[in-house]
Amino acid sequence: MSKAPLSTLWPEGFEPENTSHFVAAAIVDEVNAAAPARRLHSHATGQLCVALEGAVGLQTEEGLSMVPVSCGIWLPAGTRHNGVLGPGGRSLYCHFSPEAAKRLPAAPARLMLNRMTVEMIRHLATAKMSEERARRIGAVLLDELELARELPVSFAAFPNHPVLQRIALDCSADAAETRTNAEWAAEIGMSERSLSRLVVNETGMSFREWRLHVRMLSTLSGFAHGLTVEEAAYRTGYKTTSAFIRAFRQRFGMTPGALREEMQE
Numbered sequence: 001m002s003k004a005p006l007s008t009l010w011p012e013g014f015e016p017e018n019t020s021h022f023v024a025a026a027i028v029d030e031v032n033a034a035a036p037a038r039r040l041h042s043h044a045t046g047q048l049c050v051a052l053e054g055a056v057g058l059q060t061e062e063g064l065s066m067v068p069v070s071c072g073i074w075l076p077a078g079t080r081h082n083g084v085l086g087p088g089g090r091s092l093y094c095h096f097s098p099e100a101a102k103r104l105p106a107a108p109a110r111l112m113l114n115r116m117t118v119e120m121i122r123h124l125a126t127a128k129m130s131e132e133r134a135r136r137i138g139a140v141l142l143d144e145l146e147l148a149r150e151l152p153v154s155f156a157a158f159p160n161h162p163v164l165q166r167i168a169l170d171c172s173a174d175a176a177e178t179r180t181n182a183e184w185a186a187e188i189g190m191s192e193r194s195l196s197r198l199v200v201n202e203t204g205m206s207f208r209e210w211r212l213h214v215r216m217l218s219t220l221s222g223f224a225h226g227l228t229v230e231e232a233a234y235r236t237g238y239k240t241t242s243a244f245i246r247a248f249r250q251r252f253g254m255t256p257g258a259l260r261e262e263m264q265e
Contacts, residue, residue, distance in 0.1 A: 029085070
């Protein structure tokens with residue numbers, strides 16, 4: 001079973017508190033094993049966390065939210081949080097000055113990002129450029145973020161219980177995993193009834209429904225890289241594509257085809 005997600009570690013030289021930069025970005029793919037994942041802090045800048053691959057999340061006072069690939073979580077300046085990474089996690093962080101952040105939501109928001117937006121942030125994080133050039137790219141980036149679809153709060157919520165977080169990470173890593181409820185319970189040293197009750201209390205869903213929800217989220221990274229709806233249905237265990245589409249729309253408020261098209265736009 002996977003380990004619980006760990007706190008992220010800023011790359012050397014990156015200064016998230018520097019409000020003099022209109023926009024600044026960094027690739028974050030290292031963790032600080034000594035820092036508690038629930039130790040919250042805030043920044044003087046607005047922050048956008050984007051998932052590139054693997055398990056990427058943000059812990060806030062409301063709980064842990066995972067960031068699906070090609071999605072981002074926006075946090076206004078002063079929002080208490082902590083970035084975390086699970087196995088294979090690789091993320092982008094983009095920070096905006098108080099001046100620039102005025103154009104983005106005044107409350108935390110989950111955003112669906114197109115590929116151009118993600119690549120602009122990646123370019124800011126990896127290329128050497130003048131402050132003026134970064135400002136010009138940042139202005140276009142803000143235009144795209146203002147147009148981004150806002151996702152519901154429940155879209156990628158994660159349970160706070162560490163045991164369920166580890167199960168979710170395993171389900172995310174392998175959308176086709178087929179362990180039964182009893183096998184999961186035995187693996188974590190709980191009775192099947194206790195595990196089922198824990199999942200209902202933490203998520204409001206049955207164990208089967210919750211695992212399906214997590215596996216569906218894991219298909220988003222595939223959509224960003226050409227996975228078809230039919231292939232996603234097969235990966236998540238559905239016998240028919242139509243049943244997968246109905247279930248996906250019920251959980252996420254849109255069809256997988258519409259989401260795939262938007263991600264590849």
